[in-house]
Amino acid sequence: MESLVFAMIQESSARPSAAEQARSLLGSHLTGHGVTIRLTEVEAYAGPDDPASHAFTRTARSEIMYGPPDRLYVYRIHGHHCANVVVAGPGPAAAILLRAGVVVDGTELARFRRVATRTGAIPDDRLASGPGNLCRALGITMADLDTDLTDASTPVTLESGAPHPGERVVAGPRVGVRRAADRQWRFWIDGDPTVSAYRRHPRRVREPF
């Protein structure tokens, strides 16, 4: 059986790129510890050919990206958690960073989790906006590292879906990355209020593909 994300791409018999698989994740439902979101913003990260990817240097941390697909890769940055879906790309390693979503179930629980870090009310469209906020809303921590997302008995699961009729998918450069900043590997649903604004890395470097 093919991987979850790969199975959603119907045309093309060739192995889909990380970017194609990222795009195909939009509209899918991700459930984490009682909260479900519909994905609206994702980014693709590849292997040794992608200087912005953790898999660019193969270490104990990035090893999971070289392993089987449909596993959850969680890492910490600046004190926050970020969640990725490992996919089987044409290269030796790839994962999709989950950047934002609309909460479709467990809204009260998501609000409760987010309130801990912020004063005052949080608008519903900000509950899972940004990779760190997404993880906090869904209760995703390092304890969820390597979760099999196709196993319904785990606290974190992924169900395939697609953008609603009429919704447009757009692409742009990945947020906050220093290297390979010209690669248009970020995908989002055009006009969705949960999608974050683009921010350049303070010391962005140009990189020939």
Next chain:
DNA sequence: CCTCCGATGTGCT
């Protein structure tokens, strides 16, 4: 052991 540095979020100017 030590230094550098982010796939970030928030608040302030």
Next chain:
DNA sequence: GCACATCGGAGGC
């Protein structure tokens, strides 16, 4: 627009 809190990964020594 900018500053900074914050902390583990990675690599140099």
